[in-house]
Amino acid sequence: MSQETPLDPALAARLKRTPDGLVPAIAQQYDTGEVLMLGWMDDEALHRTLTSGRATYWSRSRREYWVKGDTSGHVQWVKSVALDCDADTVLVKVDQVGAACHTGTRTCFDTDVVLPAQ
Template sequence: LRLFDPAVAQRLKRTPDGLVCAVAQQRGTGEVLMVAWMDDEALHRTLTTRRATYYSRSRQQLWVKGETSGHTQYVHEVRLDCDGDTLLLTVDQQGAACHTGDRTCFDATVLLADA
């Protein structure tokens, strides 16, 4: 089963359980929305459907962002970082990105900020 370009597959540096970190960023603003994980199938589905698909480590299954909540991510671009261990998804987020209901997963706790 060929999921995507073999050259890309070869560059991916996966965790021992076969996952790659994926960062979702809002198109236009650059706002970082969330961090999740993808296996090869999640990446393939994301690339072919433009619907952000991730791998849930807790449930050990694929999930499409917004499938149950309605808070979808339409994927405009996917980039692989220089080390091959992180994907950057540029998305249009509809509704909250965080499961807590916050706009992003980084809204709640600020550790350092300019005054």
């Protein structure tokens, strides 16, 4: 992970990160509100997301950055980015092209429903 980043210092100062320097990032379909996936961002991934228009995450398993859709074609075009009230979670509203989940499903939250909607 990058130690030096061009992320706006005022924004960087507000973020509350995990001990390994990450914040959870929830990807949500901008027009329907559908929750698509959860990824992780460090300051560099957030900077890349804000400046490129494409959602960029830090892979904890591969220990590298990944731009959603670079290998799958299932791109996340960023529409807006917000912090939650504690500045410890990022909400990335996107226009999802294709599947968001690595399993090939639209969302990562549709195959293991623990409590169905009433």
